[in-house]
Amino acid sequence: MATHETELKWIDDMKFDVYQNSKTIRIDANPDEATSTGVRPKALILSSLAGCTAIDVVELLNKMRVQFSDFSIKVTGELTEEHPRTYKTVTATYALKLQDPAEKDKVEKAVKLSQEKYCGVSAMVRQFADLKYEIVYLQ
């Protein structure tokens, strides 16, 4: 049976290191970005979604031989008012520059396949949030 594992270790105060795939991610509960030494944990779910669908879309565009550059994904999560605060709406905004603007339909197909079929993180997020996505074409 396939399993994934991560391990967190307490450093001091409200700082923690999480070991994942032999790499370390520093987590720090300090909400002040200027002095915080790490990321806040909840938004790692948004980063997880961005990474999962990015891999799918880049792979699919390569297979379709679509030439592109400046590929990015912004993921926004809107929190519930009530506690515990969870993401009630999650929006993924894909942006990229196409060499051939006539290939927009291929991009739309790749994003749709990832969001609705391939990306396991999207499937999980959809169990607790309203998941939306949009595509922006850069000039």
Add this chain to the structure above:
Amino acid sequence: MATHETELKWIDDMKFDVYQNSKTIRIDANPDEATSTGVRPKALILSSLAGCTAIDVVELLNKMRVQFSDFSIKVTGELTEEHPRTYKTVTATYALKLQDPAEKDKVEKAVKLSQEKYCGVSAMVRQFADLKYEIVYLQ
């Protein structure tokens, strides 16, 4: 309305940087840990859970004036066979060394409060997986 945001940028090949709270997390689809330059995205959900509940538990133990050391949390996610692969069972194993072993009930209370009341990530994970937890006391 409170929102969280992360932004991913494609670097090259199957490598991406995600910007979160002014920090960068490298994502790399390469499954070979020896040559991969980053983490795989799906397990960031497990790291998110570890960080969220760790902050709660350390904060609660501090409030209860419980003296502890060697605090860690291992999170394991068991994947579904069918695609898209999601986590069907998630297990968080808390480990710590107590100065006074008579305070185990306080640790159990703190973990239970985090898992069932405070931790938003636990609440989200519970929407798609069977979420279990256990506590190991180190000597």
